[in-house]
Amino acid sequence: MPELEAVIREIAEEMRARPDRGEVASYIPELARADANAFGIAVVDREGRVVTGGDAEVAFSIQSVSKVFTLTLALGKIGDRLWRRVGREPSGSPFNSIVQLENEHGIPRNPFINAGAIAVTDVILSGHQPRDTLGEILRFLQFLAEDPAIGIDEAVAASEQRTGFRNRALANYMKSFDVLENPVDYTLGVYFHHCAITMSCRQLAMAGRFLAHNGRNPTTGFSVVSPERARRINAIMLTCGHYDGSGEFAYRVGLPGKSGVGGGILAVAPGKASIAVWSPGLDASGNSHLGRIALERLTQRMGWSIFG
Numbered sequence: 441m442p443e444l445e446a447v448i449r450e451i452a453e454e455m456r457a458r459p460d461r462g463e464v465a466s467y468i469p470e471l472a473r474a475d476a477n478a479f480g481i482a483v484v485d486r487e488g489r490v491v492t493g494g495d496a497e498v499a500f501s502i503q504s505v506s507k508v509f510t511l512t513l514a515l516g517k518i519g520d521r522l523w524r525r526v527g528r529e530p531s532g533s534p535f536n537s538i539v540q541l542e543n544e545h546g547i548p549r550n551p552f553i554n555a556g557a558i559a560v561t562d563v564i565l566s567g568h569q570p571r572d573t574l575g576e577i578l579r580f581l582q583f584l585a586e587d588p589a590i591g592i593d594e595a596v597a598a599s600e601q602r603t604g605f606r607n608r609a610l611a612n613y614m615k616s617f618d619v620l621e622n623p624v625d626y627t628l629g630v631y632f633h634h635c636a637i638t639m640s641c642r643q644l645a646m647a648g649r650f651l652a653h654n655g656r657n658p659t660t661g662f663s664v665v666s667p668e669r670a671r672r673i674n675a676i677m678l679t680c681g682h683y684d685g686s687g688e689f690a691y692r693v694g695l696p697g698k699s700g701v702g703g704g705i706l707a708v709a710p711g712k713a714s715i716a717v718w719s720p721g722l723d724a725s726g727n728s729h730l731g732r733i734a735l736e737r738l739t740q741r742m743g744w745s746i747f748g
């Protein structure tokens with residue numbers, strides 16, 4: 441097997457030089473400031489070794505990658521009752537789509553499209569104040585990444601609060617079916633803020649370790665979730681983590697993964713590694729263009745696809 445360091449170095453070099461970089465998201469105005477030339481990658485293996493390339497230490501807006509961690513928290517809070525409020529089927533629709541909600545009585549298809557993630561956020565919020573809920577999400581990420589230096593970009597959160605009319609529509613629509621328990625503005629406030637959390641590739645790869653190792657941190661042995669739950673979160677990442685690009689991601693990369701419009705992707709090679717990539721330019725489905733190509737290279741070279 442090739443050496444991981446050499447593979448990462450080659451990938452970072454190729455991605456730095458490629459002219460095709462995708463389009464930086466601009467529907468959240470503050471995200472449009474991201475540098476399309478940025479590229480970072482970090483891999484944490486089973487032994488806890490971290491191998492990085494490019495801008496792996498630069499913090500970026502994790503956006504929808506946060507939905508993996510809010511799903512984990514919501515399952516921890518109410519277990520399988522969560523599935524009364526949100527489904528677990530791929531939507532085949534864009535991440536911010538509303539079309540299925542009417543036919544399906546306000547129950548979103550899965551926890552990773554915006555509607556589903558807003559419903560998940562509402563579950564975590566119930567019984568708490570928005571500020572405490574956000575604190576809980578942040579502390580969870582800091583604990584998983586073993587790094588207290590993870591925060592929220594208030595300018596991104598404010599930018600999305602100002603312009604998030606679609607998310608407001610989704611939330612109001614679900615509220616009309618009693619799928620949300622809390623005031624819409626509270627739930628959305630927490631949602632916008634957890635999307636605006638900033639992390640580097642290194643921090644994100646560290647935070648994803650439990651998903652790659654049966655629910656445990658492989659270095660400390662600390663159990664975050666049961667093996668069964670880790671397996672199921674991975675299954676939803678594989679089938680729904682890239683919206684209407686999930687089939688293409690499985691076909692090309694062959695790993696559970698979750699993308700965000702900030703250009704980050706968290707990917708999980710079960711038993712082997714937790715991987716984070718970041719490049720702000722997106723493809724037509726809103727997934728990182730170079731991030732996906734980098735992961736495709738990595739799984740091919742290392743033989744890490746879950747499909748053999």
Ligand SMILES: NC(=O)CC[C@H](N)C(=O)O
Nearest residue numbers: 503504535554635700701
């Ligand atoms: N795909 C994404 O990363 C979308 C997240 C973004 N905060 C939104 O709600 O639109």
